[in-house]
Amino acid sequence: MKFHYPNGKKYVEATLPSKKPKAKPKQVSYSNRGMTLEEDINETNQFYLTFQKAVIHKKPTPVQIVDVHYPSRSAAVIKEAYFKQPSTTDYNGVFKGRYIDFEAKETKNKTSFPLQNFHEHQILHMESVHKQEGITFVLIRFSLSEEVFLLPYEALRVYWDRMAGGGRKSIKREEMEEKGFSIPLGLHPRVDYLKIVHQLYF
Numbered sequence: 001m002k003f004h005y006p007n008g009k010k011y012v013e014a015t016l017p018s019k020k021p022k023a024k025p026k027q028v029s030y031s032n033r034g035m036t037l038e039e040d041i042n043e044t045n046q047f048y049l050t051f052q053k054a055v056i057h058k059k060p061t062p063v064q065i066v067d068v069h070y071p072s073r074s075a076a077v078i079k080e081a082y083f084k085q086p087s088t089t090d091y092n093g094v095f096k097g098r099y100i101d102f103e104a105k106e107t108k109n110k111t112s113f114p115l116q117n118f119h120e121h122q123i124l125h126m127e128s129v130h131k132q133e134g135i136t137f138v139l140i141r142f143s144l145s146e147e148v149f150l151l152p153y154e155a156l157r158v159y160w161d162r163m164a165g166g167g168r169k170s171i172k173r174e175e176m177e178e179k180g181f182s183i184p185l186g187l188h189p190r191v192d193y194l195k196i197v198h199q200l201y202f
Helices: 037-050 120-129 154-166 173-179 193-201
Strands: 001-003 055-058 063-072 075-083 090-094 098-107 112-114 134-141 147-154 170-172 181-183
Touching: 037 055, 037 098, 037 134, 037 193, 063 181, 075 170, 098 112, 098 120, 098 147, 112 173, 120 134, 134 154, 147 154, 147 173, 147 193, 154 173, 170 173, 181 193
Parallel strands: 001 075, 098 134
Antiparallel strands: 055 090, 063 075, 090 098, 112 170, 134 147, 147 181
């Protein structure tokens, strides 16, 4: 099945690696499970939902189907589709009666976070949420060290405006540590970002 992004580029699905012979079982390390930030957040959100702490979900991306193949009357196979519009942010929901809306990003860079990972429409969306007194922020993960930071929108906007004015095109690690809030990785929940949200906004 073919997917196309709003800019016309094709979506290429990653192929699964071929199966290798089973190696000796290694000791399980919960500090480095190779999970993506999205997987960690989804697991965390399920924990919040199960224990009625919050209702937060990943936003679905609207898709327009343009080519469908019908191999039989009872079956349909989508052959080609397009992502209808650029996404806003990754997650939204409600926490303690407040609307919450945030983006999640990862980088392999050790010393800074490139601002090119954000799109202008995402910044504008967060600005709109902020003006309506919603809670909005970004979760940023340095994947090599598996460190996760919550950066409030107000701080992100300062760095975005600095770049727009011809300044630095990334957020230095030191700036992230100064303006952001480190989230230690756990088991249940995996990334307890609401603990920081509660401290900041309640």
